[in-house]
Amino acid sequence: MNRTLMAALMGTLVIAAPTARAQTSPSVGTPLAPPAVELYSAADAQAVLNARILALKTVINMTPEQEKLWPPVEAAIRAVAKQSAERRAERAKAPQPADFVDILDRIADAEALRARDLKMVTVALKPLVGSLTAEQQRRIPAFLGLREGAGLPQPTAEIWLFEEEN
Numbered sequence: 001m002n003r004t005l006m007a008a009l010m011g012t013l014v015i016a017a018p019t020a021r022a023q024t025s026p027s028v029g030t031p032l033a034p035p036a037v038e039l040y041s042a043a044d045a046q047a048v049l050n051a052r053i054l055a056l057k058t059v060i061n062m063t064p065e066q067e068k069l070w071p072p073v074e075a076a077i078r079a080v081a082k083q084s085a086e087r088r089a090e091r092a093k094a095p096q097p098a099d100f101v102d103i104l105d106r107i108a109d110a111e112a113l114r115a116r117d118l119k120m121v122t123v124a125l126k127p128l129v130g131s132l133t134a135e136q137q138r139r140i141p142a143f144l145g146l147r148e149g150a151g152l153p154q155p156t157a158e159i160w161l162f163e164e165e166n
Helices: 002-024 042-060 070-093 100-131 134-144 160-165
Strands: none
């Protein structure tokens, strides 16, 4: 009789366990609720940008003469980061794309705006980079998020200047 009782209890557990588990875990198709607290605020983004700009200056290790060429570079970086964040906010408010052609059109528009912004940074960088040593110049690409290897395509979304847009 003891064996019969144990077998009945085991059978009940085997049958009841999946049901109990199903009640406590969300179903596969149910989306998870978004966090109640914003995890990355505008102030956080500004702090990260400030840290990256300071780190870039530190990585370059400019001389006092080179430092005079830095303000336009910093201004361009800040302007690009601001515009990138604004584009992200606009995109969040935009209606869903109608089809894949609409998606491609939006990608083209975003890349054109990033190209314009990137040109602004390169124009500001040229005088500074022209004054840097080869060693100082070597440190910059990887820090910006550029890939190594000449001729490889470099999506602008991978460059941290556009991080707020992603």
